[in-house]
Amino acid sequence: MTSSVMGASGASTRAPVRSRFTPASLTPRLRPVIVPILGLALWEIAARTGLADPRFLPTLEAIAVRGVKEFSENGLTSDLAASLARDLLGFVAGASIGVALGLALGFSRLLERLLSPLLLAHRQIALFAWVPLISMWFGGGEAGKVVFIALAAFQPALTNTWQGVAGIPKIYRELSRVLTFSGWDFAVVIALPGALPGIFTGLHAALIYAWTATVGAELLLDIAPGIGGRMNEGQHLFHIDLLFLCVFLLGLLGVAFNLFAGALERRLMSWRHS
Amino acid sequence: MSSGQSTDVIENPGRPSGVPCRFWRGFGRVGGLAQGLVVPAALLIAWGLSANLGWLPEQILPPPSEVFGALRETMNDGTLLSSTLTSLRRVAEGFLAGAVLGLAFGFVTGASRLAESLVAPLFLTLSQVPTLGWIPILILFVGIDESLKVLIIGWAAFIPVALNTAQGVRDVPRAFLELGRVLSLSRWSTLRSIILPSAVPSIFSGLREGLANSWQTLVVVELIASFEGLGYLMAYGRQLFQLELVLAAMIVVGLIGLSINLLLSLIESHLQRWNPGRQS
Numbered sequence: 074m075t076s077s078v079m080g081a082s083g084a085s086t087r088a089p090v091r092s093r094f095t096p097a098s099l100t101p102r103l104r105p106v107i108v109p110i111l112g113l114a115l116w117e118i119a120a121r122t123g124l125a126d127p128r129f130l131p132t133l134e135a136i137a138v139r140g141v142k143e144f145s146e147n148g149l150t151s152d153l154a155a156s157l158a159r160d161l162l163g164f165v166a167g168a169s170i171g172v173a174l175g176l177a178l179g180f181s182r183l184l185e186r187l188l189s190p191l192l193l194a195h196r197q198i199a200l201f202a203w204v205p206l207i208s209m210w211f212g213g214g215e216a217g218k219v220v221f222i223a224l225a226a227f228q229p230a231l232t233n234t235w236q237g238v239a240g241i242p243k244i245y246r247e248l249s250r251v252l253t254f255s256g257w258d259f260a261v262v263i264a265l266p267g268a269l270p271g272i273f274t275g276l277h278a279a280l281i282y283a284w285t286a287t288v289g290a291e292l293l294l295d296i297a298p299g300i301g302g303r304m305n306e307g308q309h310l311f312h313i314d315l316l317f318l319c320v321f322l323l324g325l326l327g328v329a330f331n332l333f334a335g336a337l338e339r340r341l342m343s344w345r346h347s
Numbered sequence: 348m349s350s351g352q353s354t355d356v357i358e359n360p361g362r363p364s365g366v367p368c369r370f371w372r373g374f375g376r377v378g379g380l381a382q383g384l385v386v387p388a389a390l391l392i393a394w395g396l397s398a399n400l401g402w403l404p405e406q407i408l409p410p411p412s413e414v415f416g417a418l419r420e421t422m423n424d425g426t427l428l429s430s431t432l433t434s435l436r437r438v439a440e441g442f443l444a445g446a447v448l449g450l451a452f453g454f455v456t457g458a459s460r461l462a463e464s465l466v467a468p469l470f471l472t473l474s475q476v477p478t479l480g481w482i483p484i485l486i487l488f489v490g491i492d493e494s495l496k497v498l499i500i501g502w503a504a505f506i507p508v509a510l511n512t513a514q515g516v517r518d519v520p521r522a523f524l525e526l527g528r529v530l531s532l533s534r535w536s537t538l539r540s541i542i543l544p545s546a547v548p549s550i551f552s553g554l555r556e557g558l559a560n561s562w563q564t565l566v567v568v569e570l571i572a573s574f575e576g577l578g579y580l581m582a583y584g585r586q587l588f589q590l591e592l593v594l595a596a597m598i599v600v601g602l603i604g605l606s607i608n609l610l611l612s613l614i615e616s617h618l619q620r621w622n623p624g625r626q627s
Contacts, residue, residue: 104465105465105467109468204581313484
């Protein structure tokens with residue numbers, strides 16, 4: 074969602090160029106990187122000249138060195154793998170239940186009437202308010218973490234699938250009746266393709282929620298191998314370079330997740346436009 | 348699986364007709380509300396039964412009476428009220444700060460392509476880090492006082508407000524802007540009478556998402572680092588293995604979530620009335 078938001082061009086009120094050396098005269102290609110580069114340069118200068126306390130603002134070099142060390146010696150790779158495995162497990166469990174239940178709710182008015190108040194009530198409770206309960210029911214170990222991640226993925230998958238099915242034009246439903254489609258044919262020919270955009274939106278959101286929940290579960294529940302565990306370590310030992318490194322990795326992974334989901338969506342949905 | 352027989356197929360062709368229709372149809376006459384209460388009521392009864400018959404230990408599921416007892420007790424000794432007020436104040440402060448800055452940022456990046464191309468990529472990259480991923484680093488920077496909560500909650504609100512405001516401003520139909528130029532409106536009146544009305548729906552959905560994010564983030568930050576508030580009440584109940592306290596706090600969190608949503612729907616319908624010719 075985010076990339077398309079900023080990618081769309083309105084081009085309505087462009088600042089007039091007055092002198093030759095305004096930022097506007099930078100080549101458009103250079104513009105996106107100029108602010109980050111300036112920021113990083115200021116950071117480096119502040120860190121090197123002692124303007125900022127190095128305990129709080131380590132040099133970029135120190136962070137890079139830490140990164141190399143963490144990856145080569147301290148097993149950050151396996152921490153990342155542990156987090157991603159947890160994330161994937163919870164995502165698959167939660168999203169598949171969410172999509173299945175969403176389809177069922179979209180097909181069956183009865184089921185919708187029976188369950189929607191409960192699901193609506195469930196949606197009011199902030200996701201992380203479940204953490205204490207889940208940790209008491211499933212423990213703070215692996216099971217509790219995965220259950221929490223699954224819960225996080227469940228809600229958006231459910232809501233969007235449900236809306237996707239509900240949004241199928243009524244005329245299609247009538248058409249399927251005229252053509253005397255069986256329930257199965259209706260599901261395969263009309264309902265699933267019609268609900269697909271909703272399902273993908275839901276899965277994309279579920280992916281992001283699950284990742285947030287992974288980091289949250291690792292910060293809040295028992296310490297275990299994982300990127301959240303390393304962040305806890307960095308906080309308690311005051312290793313700020315480790316924390317910056319982790320935040321950097323979190324951002325990188327977030328971008329990767331979005332690119333991956335976007336590419337998959339385009340690929341799977343391409344038949345719709347062609 | 349053929350659906351040609353029952354009468355409600357037009358409404359619901361996807362349902363296999365093997366379902367005993369007469370029973371369910373009679374059931375349907377009771378009305379949607381009654382049906383909606385069936386499952387919650389059944390769950391509540393099952394909960395009460397299992398607690399009273401001792402199927403589940405109290406550490407796993409305390410009886411409903413104890414949860415309501417905990418609610419009453421915390422209400423009487425004032426902890427519930429003060430925790431709720433603390434949490435609400437934090438959300439209000441963080442959300443206000445984040446929303447105001449997000450609106451300003453969104454307007455600037457939405458109106459100026461130059462500003463957008465300079466700062467949007469950095470902002471988008473930063474927004475990819477899960478909000479709570481910033482908490483450990485911020486704790487080292489600002490400690491666990493109120494400023495931590497305002498910063499984190501504010502950032503959670505800032506992201507959607509900025510994104511949606513920018514989009515709303517960017518998507519103002521060009522013809523409207525040209526009209527404004529033809530009428531030689533001042534910058535201020537262009538903003539007030541053309542850009543703002545056209546961007547309101549988008550801005551509002553940004554504010555809505557921002558408030559929801561703020562509320563979510565409040566719970567996280569209170570669970571991680573605080574000594575008061577609803578999240579702390581839950582963390583405290585968990586540490587003492589007082590599940591009834593945890594559940595009571597969850598009920599309050601849910602009720603507040605519900606009121607926030609109801610309030611937003613009210614405002615939204617009001618705004619739509621005010622702006623009937625909106626473009627979506």
